[in-house]
Amino acid sequence: xxxxxxxxxxxxxxSEERAAALFGLATTWDLRRPNEDTARAADFYxxxxxxxxxxxxxxxxxxxxxxxxxLKPVGKEPDAAAVLxxxxxxxxxxxxxxxxxxxxxxxQAARLAEAEPGEARVAxxxxxxxxxxxxxxxxxxxxxxxxxxxxxxLGDERAALSESIISLETREFDPRNxxxxxxxxxxxxxxxxxxxxGEFDRARDYYRRLIKxxxxxxxxxxxxxxxxxxxxxxxxxxxxxxxxx
Amino acid sequence: xxxxxxxxxxxxxxVVVGTxxxxxxxxxxxxxxxxxxxxxxxxxAHWQLEPGVRKAFDILAEDYRKLHPNVRIVQDAIPETxxxxxxxxxxxxxxxxxxxxxxxxxxxxxWVAYMGRYFLPMTRVAEQPNPYNAGTEFAGVPLRLTYKDGxxxxxxxxxxxxxxIPLSQFGVRIFYNADLFKRLTxxxxxxxxxxxxxxxxxxxxxxVNDRGQPYIxxxxxxxxxxxxxxxMFEPMTFVGLAKIDxxxxxxxxxxxxxxxxxxxxxxxxxxxxxxxxxxxxQLRPYFQEGYTGLTRDEGVxxxxxxxxxxxxxxxxxxxxxxxxxxGKFDVEIMGFxxxxxxxxxxxxxxxxxxxxxxxxxFPFGVTRTSxxxxxxxxFLLFLAGKKQNEKLNSIIGWLPAIKDTEIEPFLAAFxxxxxxxxxxxxxxxxxxxxxRWQQLYSLYQVGQVSLDEFIAEFDTFVRERxxxxxxxxxxxxxxxxxxxxxxxxxxxxxxxxxxxxxxEAAWMRYRVAITSRQIGYEIGxxxxxxxxxxxxxxxxxxxxxxxxxxxxxVRARVTGQPAKEEKP
Numbered sequence: 001x002x003x004x005x006x007x008x009x010x011x012x013x014x015s016e017e018r019a020a021a022l023f024g025l026a027t028t029w030d031l032r033r034p035n036e037d038t039a040r041a042a043d044f045y046x047x048x049x050x051x052x053x054x055x056x057x058x059x060x061x062x063x064x065x066x067x068x069x070x071l072k073p074v075g076k077e078p079d080a081a082a083v084l085x086x087x088x089x090x091x092x093x094x095x096x097x098x099x100x101x102x103x104x105x106x107x108q109a110a111r112l113a114e115a116e117p118g119e120a121r122v123a124x125x126x127x128x129x130x131x132x133x134x135x136x137x138x139x140x141x142x143x144x145x146x147x148x149x150x151x152x153x154l155g156d157e158r159a160a161l162s163e164s165i166i167s168l169e170t171r172e173f174d175p176r177n178x179x180x181x182x183x184x185x186x187x188x189x190x191x192x193x194x195x196x197x198g199e200f201d202r203a204r205d206y207y208r209r210l211i212k213x214x215x216x217x218x219x220x221x222x223x224x225x226x227x228x229x230x231x232x233x234x235x236x237x238x239x240x241x242x243x244x245x
Numbered sequence: 246x247x248x249x250x251x252x253x254x255x256x257x258x259x260v261v262v263g264t265x266x267x268x269x270x271x272x273x274x275x276x277x278x279x280x281x282x283x284x285x286x287x288x289x290a291h292w293q294l295e296p297g298v299r300k301a302f303d304i305l306a307e308d309y310r311k312l313h314p315n316v317r318i319v320q321d322a323i324p325e326t327x328x329x330x331x332x333x334x335x336x337x338x339x340x341x342x343x344x345x346x347x348x349x350x351x352x353x354x355x356w357v358a359y360m361g362r363y364f365l366p367m368t369r370v371a372e373q374p375n376p377y378n379a380g381t382e383f384a385g386v387p388l389r390l391t392y393k394d395g396x397x398x399x400x401x402x403x404x405x406x407x408x409x410i411p412l413s414q415f416g417v418r419i420f421y422n423a424d425l426f427k428r429l430t431x432x433x434x435x436x437x438x439x440x441x442x443x444x445x446x447x448x449x450x451x452x453v454n455d456r457g458q459p460y461i462x463x464x465x466x467x468x469x470x471x472x473x474x475x476x477m478f479e480p481m482t483f484v485g486l487a488k489i490d491x492x493x494x495x496x497x498x499x500x501x502x503x504x505x506x507x508x509x510x511x512x513x514x515x516x517x518x519x520x521x522x523x524x525x526x527q528l529r530p531y532f533q534e535g536y537t538g539l540t541r542d543e544g545v546x547x548x549x550x551x552x553x554x555x556x557x558x559x560x561x562x563x564x565x566x567x568x569x570x571x572g573k574f575d576v577e578i579m580g581f582x583x584x585x586x587x588x589x590x591x592x593x594x595x596x597x598x599x600x601x602x603x604x605x606x607f608p609f610g611v612t613r614t615s616x617x618x619x620x621x622x623x624f625l626l627f628l629a630g631k632k633q634n635e636k637l638n639s640i641i642g643w644l645p646a647i648k649d650t651e652i653e654p655f656l657a658a659f660x661x662x663x664x665x666x667x668x669x670x671x672x673x674x675x676x677x678x679x680x681r682w683q684q685l686y687s688l689y690q691v692g693q694v695s696l697d698e699f700i701a702e703f704d705t706f707v708r709e710r711x712x713x714x715x716x717x718x719x720x721x722x723x724x725x726x727x728x729x730x731x732x733x734x735x736x737x738x739x740x741x742x743x744x745x746x747x748x749e750a751a752w753m754r755y756r757v758a759i760t761s762r763q764i765g766y767e768i769g770x771x772x773x774x775x776x777x778x779x780x781x782x783x784x785x786x787x788x789x790x791x792x793x794x795x796x797x798x799v800r801a802r803v804t805g806q807p808a809k810e811e812k813p
Contacts, residue, residue, distance in 0.1 A: 027738075031731045056741065071727060074720045098752070105764050113767040115775055138753075142760040149768055174757045176368065176750075177405070178389070178397040188493040195791055198798030216394075218600045219495040221664040222486075225596070234803050241804040 001028055016055060022048035023057045030068060038068055059099035062090045066103055070110060083110050101139045104130055105146065112149050120153035141170040157196045164189055183217045186210040190226065200230045283315055285617050287624055288342035289609070290321035290335075292328040292349050297564035301640035308636075309627050316620055325349060336363045336612070343615035344625065347409050347608050354728070357403045361735075364610040366406035370622055371396055377630030382649065388629065393648050398604045403732045405739075405754050410625040411605035412637060414644040416659035417472050417559045420566055423577040426554050429460060435555070435579055439591070442582035446531040449554050463528065464556040465536025466544035470690060472557045473528070476581050480599045481521040481591065485511060485669035487789035491776065492769055497671045503715050504773045506707065509783040511670065513700040518670060520594045522689065522696050527590075529690055537687045545569075557581075560659055564642030567655075578658040600665035605646040672707070676714035681706045722770050729762045 004024040011018035026044030029037045042065060049061040066086030072078050087107035094100035104126075111123040127147045131140060148163035168185045190206035193199040207223040214220065252259070289302065299322055306318035321342055323331050329350020335341040336359055345364075347356060371389040378384055378391065389396035389407070399409040419435075426435060430448045446462035453459050463473075486497055489505040505511045511518070533539075533547060545562075547553040549569040556566070563578075570576045583598060584591035611621040627633055635650040644652055644659055652659075673679050682703060689699045736758050740751035776782075786792055791799075801808035 027734055031727070031734055033727065033731070060737070060741075067730065071723075071730060074723045098756075102759065102764075105760075109765045109768060112765075113771050115768075115771065138756055139760070142764055145760075146765065149765065172753055172757055172760075174405075174754055176372075176400075176754075177402065177757070178395050178400050179402055180757060180761065184494045184496075187495045191493055191495075191789060195789055195795055198791070198795035198802070200799060200802075216603060216663050218602060218667055221597055221600060221666065222495060224664070233799065237800050237803045241800075241806075 001025065004028065014051060016052055016057075019048050019052035019055055019057045022051055023061055026061065026064065030064060038073075042068060056097075059090065059094040059097045062093065063099040063103050066090055066106070070106065080110070083107075096134075098138070101130075101134065101137055105139055105142050108143075108146050108150075112146060112153065115153045117154055120150045124150040124154070138172065141167045141172065144170060157192065161189065161192050161197065161199075161202075164192070181214060181217075183210055183214040183219060186213075187219045187223070190223070194226060194230060200234065203230065284317055285315055285620050286317045286319055287344065287615075287617055287621055288319050288321055289344040289624075290323060290332075290342040291346035291609075292323055292325045293346070293561075293607075294322055294324065295561070295565050295641070296568065297641040298322075301637050304640060305628060305633060305637050308633070309624060312627075313620075313623075316624070318624065332359070339614050341612045341614055343617055343621040344609050344611055347610050357401060360401060360408045360610060361404050363613055364408055365613055365618060365622075366404070367399065367408055367410060367610070367622075368406045370410070370626070371399065371407040375626050375630055377627050377633060381631045383631055383647075388626070391629075391631065391647050392605055393603050393646060394605050396605065398606070399608060405736055405758065409608035409610050410629055411608040411646050412628055412634060413560075413605070413607040413641070414603060414646050414661075415559050415561055415606045416601065416644065416661060417476055417557065418658050419555050419557045419579050419581060420548075420563070420576055421555045421579060422548065422551060422553075422570070423575040425460075425551055425574060429554070434577075435582075437580060437582050439582040439584040439588065443527065443531075446555075450531060454552065458552060461533045461547060461553040462531035462555060464544040464548050464553045465532030466539040466541055467537060468541035469544050469557055470532070470537065472559075476557065476599055477528075478521045478524050479668040480666045481524060481594045482517045482668055482670040483596070483666035484517045484594055485515060487669075488515075488787040489670065490788045491772060493788055497669050499671045499673055499675070500715070500718060500770075500773055502671045503674045503707075503711060503718075504776050506672070507711065507715075508776055508779070508785070509781040510785055510787065513704045515670070517594050519696065519700070520591055522699065523590055525690060526692075526696060529692060532690075535691070537690050560643050560656065563656065567642065576655075578655060580658060596666060598662050598665040600663070600667045601661035603661040603663070607643070607646070674707070674711055674714045674718060676710075676717055678707055678711045678714045681710070719770075719774075722766075726763070726766055729766070733758045733763060 004021045007021035008018055008025065011021060022044050026041045026048055028041075029044060030041035045061040045065050045068075049058040049065075052058055066083070066089065069086040070078050070083045084107055087103040087110070090103035091100050091107065094103075108123040108127055111119040111126075124147060127143050127150065130137070131143055134140070137143070144163045144167035148160045148167060151157070151160035151163060164185070168182065168189070171182075171185075174180050186206045186209050190203045190210065193206065194203035204227060207226050210217065210223050211220050291298070293299075299320055302318070302320050309318065310316060327350075332341070332345065332350065335345075341363065347360070347364075351359070372387050374385050375383065375388045375391060378386065383391045389399075392411070393414060396407060396411070399407045399411055401408045421435060426445075426449075427433060429452055430445050432445065435445055436442050449460050449462040485502075486495070488511045489497065489501045491501050491504070492498060502511075506513075513519075533553070536544070544553075544556065545558075545566070548556045548566065551574060558566070567576050581599065584595045586592045586596075588595070609625055611618055611625070615621050628637055629647065631647050631650060634645045634647040638645040638650075639653055642653060642656070644656055672682065685694065685699050685703050688694045689696070694702070733755065736751075736755045740748065740755045743751040797808040800806070
């Protein structure tokens with residue numbers, strides 16, 4: 001903290017250096033635990049944004065302010081309108097910047113948090129618009145994932161599943177992270193296809209992918225059980241149909 | 246004369262000074278012999294007081310010294326009970342050893358914080374070939390790909406780095422006194438069928454030794470019972486996942502279990518849960534009296550004294566048990582007995598063996614304060630080399646962490662089972678509910694409450710108190726969100742400051758972190774709260790039960806008839 005304060009006081013007004021020091025102070029006061037001081041943090045974020053208004057750090061500072069609106073301390077609930085407005089400020093000023101796109105996604109997630117159909121429709125329309133304007137966005141996968149959530153709220157599980165699949169196919173993959181794999185997504189898609197929609201072919205496809213690509217995963221055995229279960233159910237229904245006059 | 250007077254007057258001081266000088270010379274010359282000039286002394290600290298571990302490190306250290314004569318390895322073996330405090334003071338005081346075993350004695354989030362602050366990332370090491378695999382099939386292969394688990398457990402997601410070099414794998418099985426078993430039952434090997442195993446335990450229990458003391462089929466203690474719970478009883482609840490897995494990730498969650506319980510989708514009288522408790526009821530007569538209050542060592546003592554036949558523990562105890570039995574009796578290892586598919590009590594629940602994920606353990610990190618970081622890393626790479634890892638674990642009696650290594654024949658039973666069932670219900674909501682569970686479960690384990698009494702009492706308690714504990718878990722969700730915000734801020738800072746060559750990858754890791762953890766975090770949690778708000782739904786279709794629409798769609802496809810409403 002002392003270092004940040006030193007740099008902030010010495011660096012010229014309007015310099016990136018001063019903005020960086022102010023951002024450092026803001027982040028420290030915001031995120032340290034214990035002894036955080038969110039009022040001080042908010043002030044430093046604002047100063048950082050004003051110190052270099054078109055800079056990277058201005059974008060991240062505005063996003064951090066919006067996050068502070070949403071991530072209230074335990075015992076306090078966020079003001080939903082203030083949360084949406086906070087993110088909107090970032091979107092308006094930095095719509096093509098990663099911070100602006102991140103803010104957009106947080107804003108739609110906030111709309112979807114209460115599973116209210118009216119808000120889900122607003123979020124869905126916004127997300128569709130986002131993908132039209134930013135088709136190549138690195139956040140496309142997350143946007144499709146949120147669209148899936150919106151469709152679930154609106155009761156359209158088929159559309160929700162389609163969006164989940166697109167989200168999976170467009171997902172960024174950190175090859176360095178051995179724990180970030182697709183097994184959970186394969187399982188989710190397979191079980192939704194099987195139990196919610198009866199789309200057994202799709203379910204089989206994803207259960208088999210899980211078994212083949214993640215042979216040590218704990219869901220392999222349940223996937224094998226699922227394949228047998230679907231075969232047995234289909235066979236039972238065929239027999240019933242054959243025995244019904 | 247003056248000399249004599251001088252000597253007489255200063256004799257005591259001369260003796261003290263002379264003794265001090267002599268001891269200083271002896272110590273200095275000893276150290277000079279042990280540590281010639283330019284010797285690098287590496288300190289490695291761990292909590293493994295088992296004799297095999299220290300012996301193995303000494304032998305491998307000697308092997309290493311043959312390759313690197315100027316490197317000397319010194320072990321600090323610290324008792325388990327003080328390890329966490331010792332590590333904290335050493336790290337904060339800047340006096341930590343070069344290499345430290347990670348994971349014991351502190352909460353996981355503290356270890357993560359310590360790793361971030363005090364330990365070197367190992368990602369570059371994990372991505373490079375291990376030079377000590379030259380001449381093997383792993384020559385040129387990145388270190389992480391030489392591990393059975395791909396070094397999965399070494400990767401700390403919060404830090405987005407590999408932080409540990411693990412050296413072994415662990416597993417849990419049943420060890421038994423083969424000589425005593427044969428003598429008491431007449432059988433060559435214990436049965437793996439559950440009912441036959443109970444019969445064998447009955448035979449053992451009915452006999453006494455020459456002092457009139459009853460033989461004990463199963464060693465019990467708080468420690469040992471927890472392993473029976475994990476390996477035999479908890480997997481019985483696997484089918485419960487069908488009712489509770491609202492998040493559809495295939496893994497049971499405490500919050501999901503509580504919500505399912507509170508909305509009456511499952512209860513403690515859920516058949517799989519009753520089955521779990523029923524198996525405890527059937528096995529508890531075979532533990533020694535009062536076992537729930539005993540410590541691990543007290544349990545081991547019974548086995549070593551040839552009063553008990555079966556003891557469940559992990560590979561970490563294998564060497565120690567065999568050492569204690571040496572010259573007295575033969576120790577063998579078996580898997581856990583399984584109910585048959587037509588077992589009247591358990592057949593419908595124990596639909597497969599227990600799943601075991603092969604995870605590397607016995608992990609070490611290199612401290613930032615080490616003055617010999619390169620040498621410390623090199624020594625760990627040496628221990629993680631295929632041949633050396635095989636030798637290390639052969640001496641200790643543990644499973645190697647590296648692929649395609651030979652294991653001691655008696656450890657063959659520990660090869661993990663990759664296809665199986667696992668716990669499907671997790672009622673540990675924490676707080677008072679968990680305390681009450683442990684109290685009641687302890688009474689149940691010794692038969693002081695019946696199954697129905699246990700269920701009735703805990704059911705009442707959780708319904709009244711459980712919501713308070715669950716609300717505290719809600720607060721924990723918020724704290725977790727703040728913690729992730731801290732972590733992602735750190736990952737973002739790394740991306741902002743990254744060199745151009747690293748920038749693309751660094752920003753990708755940031756996006757992966759926020760999209761997987763932060764964006765939409767509240768959605769999943771709120772879904773559970775909405776289910777609670779909706780109230781009891783005992784007939785609700787579970788996540789892994791067919792909806793009428795799904796059944797109709799399947800029938801339509803199979804029969805070629807138009808879909809119509811189906812009953813679930």
